[in-house]
């Protein structure tokens with residue numbers, strides 16, 4: 001029998017940021033090891049918001065093999081790469097400038113194409129095709145790890161509630177010109193790409209996320225974008241949260257095991 005049903009989310013809750021960050025770093029290093037053993041590289045998609053700060057446990061961590069990482073942005077705001085709103089700028093400030101990752105292993109959008117978002121999204125998709133399709137001949141890229149946050153409205157990446165992009169079935173990278181969260185012009189990985197990943201880790205902290213995390217995990221039938229992230233078998237999905245964010249969640253917690 002072929003198993004295709006998504007695996008159930010694993011919810012791990014931590015008393016403080018320090019413990020969350022240590023566990024997240026362990027989790028990432030383990031994923032990195034498995035990926036490098038299998039394929040000689042580690043493909044990661046990373047988003048913006050508060051996430052990059054939570055990756056502090058990777059800094060000065062000798063277990064991280066930065067030269068094997070290939071990093072893409074799960075979503076990116078269409079602004080210059082050194083702009084305050086750029087997810088690349090944010091990740092560079094919080095993480096990449098502090099670790100020895102080769103610049104060519106970080107795949108950014110091409111802001112010179114900003115006048116034509118279709119062209120910019122196509123170019124980013126081609127960059128993904130160069131990294132994945134030619135090596136794995138896959139219908140969708142299979143990221144070893146996707147690191148995501150959520151907004152208080154249940155969005156993730158630049159996939160917003162009720163937006164037409166949630167129905168995208170073919171494209172790997174899509175664009176949006178009417179993001180309800182500024183800035184309005186963005187590109188984002190699509191749901192099928194997220195749902196083909198080997199591992200997804202959501203990182204969610206703070207009281208302001210308590211209501212939405214309850215809806216996402218306890219009422220997935222409401223269909224918020226983050227609830228629709230359910231990687232197909234054999235992919236796995238993990239939620240790393242603090243107590244404040246998980247305060248209203250009924251969904252069972254799993255103790256974090258190294």
Ligand SMILES: O=C(O)[C@H](O)[C@@H](O)[C@H](O)[C@H](O)COP(=O)(O)O
Pocket residue numbers: 047048049050051075076077087148149150151152155156157158181
């Ligand atoms: O570019 C973006 O807007 C982000 O990638 C976005 O999807 C973010 O991850 C969430 O909005 C959570 O943001 P916070 O962690 O700051 O709440």
